Amino acid sequence: TARELYKEIKKYKKDIQINPSLILSQLQQDLIVGSTIGDGTIKQRNLNCHFRVEHSQKQEHYLKWKFNILKEFTSSDIKNYEKISHEKQTKFYYFLTLTHPAFNFYRKLFYKNSIKTISEDILSLLNPQSLAIWVCDDGSYCKKQHYLILCTNSYTLEEHKIIKKYFEENWNLNPTIGFRDKKYYYLRFKVEDTKKLISIIKPFIPKGMEYKIG
Secondary structure, three states: OHHHHHHHHHHHHHHHHHOHHHOOOHHHHHHHHHHHHOOOEEEEEOOEEEEEEEEEHHHHHHHHHHHHHOHHHOOOOOEEEEEEEOOEEEEEEEEEOOOEHHHHHHHHHHEEOOEEOOOHHHHOOOOHHHHHHHHHHHEEEEOOOOEEEEOOOOOOHHHHHHHHHHHHHHHOOOOEEEEEOOOEEEEEEOHHHHHHHHHHHHHHOOOOOHHHHO
16 A cells, blocks of 8 residues: 555665665765765755765866766766865866765764764774775875875864774774864875875775875
8 A cells, every 4th residue: 555655665764874785885885985084075955965075177087986986866967166276266076966865874974063073983884995985085195205194184183093093903004193284183104004005995096096196
């Protein structure tokens, strides 16, 4: 009956919010996790949420790669706009997914009082694929000195300590917490740890993003 069907649909939507792997592929989950730690955002829209990601023109191909992975959850194409960035007029590209119960899981996981946070629960979802996406979003490779930095500017000192501990315990890496411009924290990997991190994520770096690892 219609009532039973409604109950089934309601249960399915509830189940997806607890376990998004019922509808999302592993790559889609890795993209959402890696990107939300990085540049992505998840916004609440009435009952359900949508995922939004934006990159500058230099990373247009990277944005298209993300778009193609989540294409089944979109109804409109990639859009662009221009704004002043680092005192230059720069074009930015972005896309939004449709609102969907699957994204509610990640909104609840990442956001506390509408502020994006990092936690042990979030970091426990990382694997080499999602770690590679995070590095492509937030990573910066110093060619002169051969070390990698994660520009994790939006997170607090306490959150950086959680991330540092995660790398130590899960990957045997020991990044240093840095502080710049009297307001931003970041993570820096020494040369040997940079080599090790690159060896973990290199097979999963999207085409055109190799400059992020040297």
